[in-house]
Amino acid sequence: MLYYIISILKNICWCICHLAASASVVSDDVAAFSSKEQTDKMAEDWYRRAEMAVEKGDDELAKEALTRRQTAVTKARQLTAFHSVDNSWMSLDFPCTSIISQYK
Numbered sequence: 001m002l003y004y005i006i007s008i009l010k011n012i013c014w015c016i017c018h019l020a021a022s023a024s025v026v027s028d029d030v031a032a033f034s035s036k037e038q039t040d041k042m043a044e045d046w047y048r049r050a051e052m053a054v055e056k057g058d059d060e061l062a063k064e065a066l067t068r069r070q071t072a073v074t075k076a077r078q079l080t081a082f083h084s085v086d087n088s089w090m091s092l093d094f095p096c097t098s099i100i101s102q103y104k
Contacts, residue, residue: 043072
């Protein structure tokens, strides 16, 4: 009986650890998506600045703004790649499900 209780407690601890790790991954994914949106807005802003510089005839300022826009676009693409990472870990069958169903 004691062995059975210890086994259940080990499984519960395992579940808690894996759920905490899953929450951390989800949190990172949400942060990357938010940062990507900010980076997209920054790229749009640099494009508008480049247009304004062209209208004023300041080609050097326009080139600098377009360079910064390209940097933001590159960063947004990298964040998109991070965000689209395969989330197959979410479909893993954790023993938590079977443990919980035993005691319902």
